Amino acid sequence: MDQEERFYEKMREKGVSRRDFMRYSAYLTAAMGLSSSFAPKVAEVFAAPKQRPPVIWLHFAECTGCTESAIKTSYPWIDELIFEVLSIEYHETIMAAAGHQAEKNLFDAVEKYEGKFICIAEGAIAVEHNGVYGKTAGKTHLEIAKSVIPNALATICLGTCAAYGGIQAAKPNPGGFKSVSEALGIKTLNIPGCPPDPVNLVGTIINYIFFGRLPDLDDIGRPLFAYGETVHDKCPRRSHYEDGEFVEEFGSEEAKLGYCLYKLGCKGPDTYSNCPLRGFNDTTNWCIGAGTPCKGCVEPNFWDTMTPFYKES
Amino acid sequence: MHDILRIDPVTRIEGHLGIEVKVKNGKVVDAWSSGTLFRGIETILIGRDPADAPVFTQRSCGVCTYSHLICSLRAVENAIGVTIPPNARILRNLLHGAQLVADHIVHFYHLHALDWVDVISAISANVKKTAELADSVSNWERGGVKFYTQVQQRLKTFVDSGQLGIFNNAYWGHPAYKLPPEANLMAAAHYIEALRVQTRAAKMLSIFGGKAPHPDAPVVGGLTCIRDLTPDRIAEFKYMWQYTQEFIENVYMPDLLAVAGFYKDWGAIGGTTNFLTWGDFPQTDKEPESFFMPRGVIMDRDLKNIKTSDPSKVLEHIKHSWYKKGKPKHPAVEETLPEAGEYDRDKKYSWIKAPRYDGKPCEVGPLARVLVAYAKGHKEIKEAVDNTLKTLDVPVEALFSTLGRTAARAIETVVIGRQMDGWINELLTNIKNGDDKIYQSWTMPEGTVRGAGLNDVARGALGHWIEIEKGKIKNYQYVVPSTWNLGPRCDKGKLGPVEQSLIGTPVQDVEKPIEVLRTVHSFDPCLSCAVHVVDYDTNKSCKARIC
Numbered sequence: 140m141d142q143e144e145r146f147y148e149k150m151r152e153k154g155v156s157r158r159d160f161m162r163y164s165a166y167l168t169a170a171m172g173l174s175s176s177f178a179p180k181v182a183e184v185f186a187a188p189k190q191r192p193p194v195i196w197l198h199f200a201e202c203t204g205c206t207e208s209a210i211k212t213s214y215p216w217i218d219e220l221i222f223e224v225l226s227i228e229y230h231e232t233i234m235a236a237a238g239h240q241a242e243k244n245l246f247d248a249v250e251k252y253e254g255k256f257i258c259i260a261e262g263a264i265a266v267e268h269n270g271v272y273g274k275t276a277g278k279t280h281l282e283i284a285k286s287v288i289p290n291a292l293a294t295i296c297l298g299t300c301a302a303y304g305g306i307q308a309a310k311p312n313p314g315g316f317k318s319v320s321e322a323l324g325i326k327t328l329n330i331p332g333c334p335p336d337p338v339n340l341v342g343t344i345i346n347y348i349f350f351g352r353l354p355d356l357d358d359i360g361r362p363l364f365a366y367g368e369t370v371h372d373k374c375p376r377r378s379h380y381e382d383g384e385f386v387e388e389f390g391s392e393e394a395k396l397g398y399c400l401y402k403l404g405c406k407g408p409d410t411y412s413n414c415p416l417r418g419f420n421d422t423t424n425w426c427i428g429a430g431t432p433c434k435g436c437v438e439p440n441f442w443d444t445m446t447p448f449y450k451e452s
Numbered sequence: 453m454h455d456i457l458r459i460d461p462v463t464r465i466e467g468h469l470g471i472e473v474k475v476k477n478g479k480v481v482d483a484w485s486s487g488t489l490f491r492g493i494e495t496i497l498i499g500r501d502p503a504d505a506p507v508f509t510q511r512s513c514g515v516c517t518y519s520h521l522i523c524s525l526r527a528v529e530n531a532i533g534v535t536i537p538p539n540a541r542i543l544r545n546l547l548h549g550a551q552l553v554a555d556h557i558v559h560f561y562h563l564h565a566l567d568w569v570d571v572i573s574a575i576s577a578n579v580k581k582t583a584e585l586a587d588s589v590s591n592w593e594r595g596g597v598k599f600y601t602q603v604q605q606r607l608k609t610f611v612d613s614g615q616l617g618i619f620n621n622a623y624w625g626h627p628a629y630k631l632p633p634e635a636n637l638m639a640a641a642h643y644i645e646a647l648r649v650q651t652r653a654a655k656m657l658s659i660f661g662g663k664a665p666h667p668d669a670p671v672v673g674g675l676t677c678i679r680d681l682t683p684d685r686i687a688e689f690k691y692m693w694q695y696t697q698e699f700i701e702n703v704y705m706p707d708l709l710a711v712a713g714f715y716k717d718w719g720a721i722g723g724t725t726n727f728l729t730w731g732d733f734p735q736t737d738k739e740p741e742s743f744f745m746p747r748g749v750i751m752d753r754d755l756k757n758i759k760t761s762d763p764s765k766v767l768e769h770i771k772h773s774w775y776k777k778g779k780p781k782h783p784a785v786e787e788t789l790p791e792a793g794e795y796d797r798d799k800k801y802s803w804i805k806a807p808r809y810d811g812k813p814c815e816v817g818p819l820a821r822v823l824v825a826y827a828k829g830h831k832e833i834k835e836a837v838d839n840t841l842k843t844l845d846v847p848v849e850a851l852f853s854t855l856g857r858t859a860a861r862a863i864e865t866v867v868i869g870r871q872m873d874g875w876i877n878e879l880l881t882n883i884k885n886g887d888d889k890i891y892q893s894w895t896m897p898e899g900t901v902r903g904a905g906l907n908d909v910a911r912g913a914l915g916h917w918i919e920i921e922k923g924k925i926k927n928y929q930y931v932v933p934s935t936w937n938l939g940p941r942c943d944k945g946k947l948g949p950v951e952q953s954l955i956g957t958p959v960q961d962v963e964k965p966i967e968v969l970r971t972v973h974s975f976d977p978c979l980s981c982a983v984h985v986v987d988y989d990t991n992k993s994c995k996a997r998i999c
Binding site for chain 1: 458464466470490501503508511513515655657663666667669673792795892964965
């Protein structure tokens with residue numbers, strides 16, 4: 140409890156109210172699928188980690204949307220993750236060092252924290268054609284992945300590209316891209332989404348800091364707390380589906396009434412994600428909330444299996 | 453005696469970029485820009501439903517997340533002949549504005565600032581003097597001795613932990629850093645503030661777009677967010693806009709001016725020659741006439757002789773890019789095959805092609821937009837530019853520089869941000885008058901149709917070209933801002949804009965070429981979409997030949 144008070148004091152100094160603080164802890168524990176009694180312990184973890192867990196964040200073939208999404212976390216804020224929670228040793232988009240100094244940071248961190256760092260991978264890996272379609276610092280992404288990932292305590296694939304190959308692996312996959320798991324022949328923890336909701340990454344990290352282990356996963360590597368149920372099952376428009384009330388054209392009266400989007404191609408029934416519960420951007424909105432069908436972006440190969448996006452499958 | 457320096461990876465950008473410079477007697481005498489990732493999204497698009505193209509191309513970039521979406525929508529809508537309702541145009545402008553201002557804030561504070569601001573030096577700042585400095589340049593509500601004491605303590609605790617994380621092994625203490633510790637602390641505090649501001653600014657995209665990054669509500673024909681056109685949602689948008697705009701006016705712009713005051717010599721370094729915009733933010737259905745940011749081209753820095761840019765004058769060159777030989781062609785009729793090769797700066801050294809306008813390399817982006825608007829006598833831009841030049845006490849020529857590029861970005865953030873308020877009110881008025889139409893239904897033509905979408909997005913001029921046959925995508929091609937800026941030499945050996953801008957840059961320490969990074973970052977490189985290819989003739993997927 141002392142820890143919690145100290146942490147709360149710290150938060151208050153930063154202009155966070157008691158109410159915000161309790162919401163913050165409750166939000167995280169809920170995101171992790173934990174009961175509310177765990178909230179104070181989450182606060183404890185954030186208050187005083189002995190050593191900030193080292194993170195090496197690798198960018199392969201991607202659009203940086205996953206990083207953009209991750210930095211929009213608000214419980215905790217990204218500056219808290221950077222300064223107080225994690226030690227982000229390598230992250231090309233935000234790190235200050237460049238060129239060979241940046242490379243040195245990567246090599247040093249892998250050596251210093253061998254078997255102890257979390258690797259967060261963003262993007263798919265060019266595998267065919269000797270990996271020539273994706274390079275950083277003269278090395279193929281495949282070479283970089285092979286030299287870093289086997290040394291990690293755990294690897295989190297953030298986003299559908301790292302988890303399952305993503306858009307560049309869609310047919311005909313001209314660059315020969317594969318998921319991290321396929322490229323290296325290893326098992327990874329996957330937080331898919333295009334982009335993934337930052338709450339699911341944070342929930343996973345908290346789980347690790349808190350329990351000392353990663354959360355329980357489904358058969359394709361996704362944390363069950365976030366990807367255990369379908370969008371359809373938790374959709375606020377579900378009753379319209381049951382009642383046979385569908386939107387058949389955007390902009391119609393039915394669209395105004397918030398009817399079910401199934402006939403406009405909604406892939407909610409085949410998509411396992413907590414989007415309806417968590418929403419995006421700190422619960423501001425989400426796809427179906429904005430009247431557009433779910434595209435199944437957390438599912439493997441959704442660019443091929445869920446398209447055309449706006450047609451009933 | 454000269455050294456060739458290679459900076460790879462160039463960090464604090466989107467995507468994968470390597471820069472090489474030849475340094476002689478402390479100055480850059482030659483430069484090479486190399487994009488090192490190829491994804492092939494256009495190839496993947498072939499044969500798919502045109503309505504899906506915006507969803508696919510949006511994934512070209514998660515940083516300029518809205519940019520490709522809007523451009524692709526315009527290309528498809530142009531091809532199938534649908535005109536979106538006025539409210540859809542206003543909403544798209546609002547989303548585009550939100551994207552642009554949030555993007556520029558992130559660029560200035562998180563991608564660019566560390567080239568000018570020594571975060572470690574902030575630890576030795578006098579907090580009282582820092583608070584005074586901040587009060588003298590800004591009206592931002594968060595400041596004062598207590599605030600800066602807390603920020604400094606936070607930085608100290610972070611540094612004392614021995615885990616420097618993202619700040620490890622950078623160029624701290626480099627003599628090219630000119631700010632006093634107090635200015636460094638002020639800027640470092642705002643670096644942290646801006647991390648939170650961008651999170652809130654992104655909510656604007658989410659309110660009417662569904663999520664950010666990668667908003668989903670804009671679709672071919674308009675938008676789907678009809679249920680979000682309620683007073684409370686519009687108020688929420690307006691609140692987030694106001695919060696963001698206050699930060700832009702009271703923190704971003706004052707910081708830009710304060711920092712620039714210490715680096716005025718950069719008003720003569722890093723310039724280019726030609727500038728191109730397609731223009732954007734249509735205020736009626738008349739285009740390009742009604743664009744708030746106008747269309748135009750400036751050659752040889754001649755602000756008195758501005759012309760309207762003509763998309764048919766664009767050709768892409770590939771002599772120095774990893775593609776099979778071919779003559780320069782217009783993007784809409786391009787035939788290209790990737791041919792992976794070794795890095796050879798005399799021959800081929802990049803996945804990026806070299807687009808040329810009328811045979812000339814052109815810089816695109818905020819500086820090009822601000823120059824074109826300024827030259828056309830754009831009231832708001834002219835006033836903001838003149839104020840900035842006056843405050844910094846520099847001549848108009850100083851705009852053609854790294855400093856000018858970074859200042860132009862802040863200037864347009866202020867001006868476009870302010871304009872958004874008018875768009876919000878326009879939307880409200882329409883809804884009050886009973887017009888809530890945001891979607892126009894359409895049918896897919898049966899024959900072959902072609903369309904183009906031209907935009908000016910955060911990083912510059914963006915063009916998408918589509919050909920649809922029997923309801924499927926036959927061809928798709930785009931020429932993006934970073935292709936213009938970061939492309940290699942063309943067939944005639946003319947350097948790309950970034951390459952050209954680096955010539956003459958001073959480099960004090962070849963081990964720590966911070967000066968090179970300043971200019972490269974000032975372009976806000978965004979690489980994941982800069983590399984693109986499609987085979988227009990055979991309509992088949994590209995096969996790579998590995999050397």
